[in-house]
Amino acid sequence: MFNNFFKSHAIGCFLLKRCIFWVLLALFPVCLIPAYASEFELKGITVSNPHLVVFGKNAKSGAGYFVISNKNSDPVILKKVTADFGKAMLHKTDVDKKGVAKMKHLKNIAVPGNDLLKLEPGGTHIMFMNISIEFDESRKYPVTLVFEEQGSLDIDLKLKGAKKSQKAHKHKHGHAHYHKHDH
Numbered sequence: 001m002f003n004n005f006f007k008s009h010a011i012g013c014f015l016l017k018r019c020i021f022w023v024l025l026a027l028f029p030v031c032l033i034p035a036y037a038s039e040f041e042l043k044g045i046t047v048s049n050p051h052l053v054v055f056g057k058n059a060k061s062g063a064g065y066f067v068i069s070n071k072n073s074d075p076v077i078l079k080k081v082t083a084d085f086g087k088a089m090l091h092k093t094d095v096d097k098k099g100v101a102k103m104k105h106l107k108n109i110a111v112p113g114n115d116l117l118k119l120e121p122g123g124t125h126i127m128f129m130n131i132s133i134e135f136d137e138s139r140k141y142p143v144t145l146v147f148e149e150q151g152s153l154d155i156d157l158k159l160k161g162a163k164k165s166q167k168a169h170k171h172k173h174g175h176a177h178y179h180k181h182d183h
């Protein structure tokens with residue numbers, strides 16, 4: 001029945017074209033997704049979705065999270081992180097027997113061969129301290145990851161969550177600010 005419809009009428013052809021148009025239009029957002037998901041690569045290492053969580057615009061500390069995947073058969077070791085907006089350290093949150101979360105400083109982070117490691121809240125993360133800038137959600141924050149054998153990889157962290165915490169800290173507004181300057 002469909003065959004006859006398309007063969008006998010020019011309008012069938014028109015409808016078919018329209019149909020293709022709509023299918024392409026529906027697929028269009030799918031094609032755009034890779035543009036939003038940020039990925040950085042270096043010698044078989046892929047760092048995906050790097051983001052920065054800070055508590056308020058004037059936060060003095062924050063945490064960086066991302067996924068490191070390692071396509072090499074040997075483990076890769078992240079030994080250092082540097083950032084121009086603050087001091088960066090490798091950290092891990094551990095929960096002790098009493099249920100108290102504590103952060104400990106790691107010398108390095110190893111990603112096993114053909115495996116991935118997620119840096120996420122409550123686990124391994126990049127800790128940023130002594131932050132000297134005001135955060136702005138419209139820009140990205142460059143960070144350099146230094147791997148033991150592969151060298152350094154520049155990534156951009158996307159700011160997340162500053163708005164939410166600003167709301168949560170609303171009651172703190174109105175306080176006098178004390179600024180300390182080193183000369």
Ligand SMILES: [Cu+2]
Pocket residue numbers: 063091092103125126127
């Ligand atoms: Cu930490």
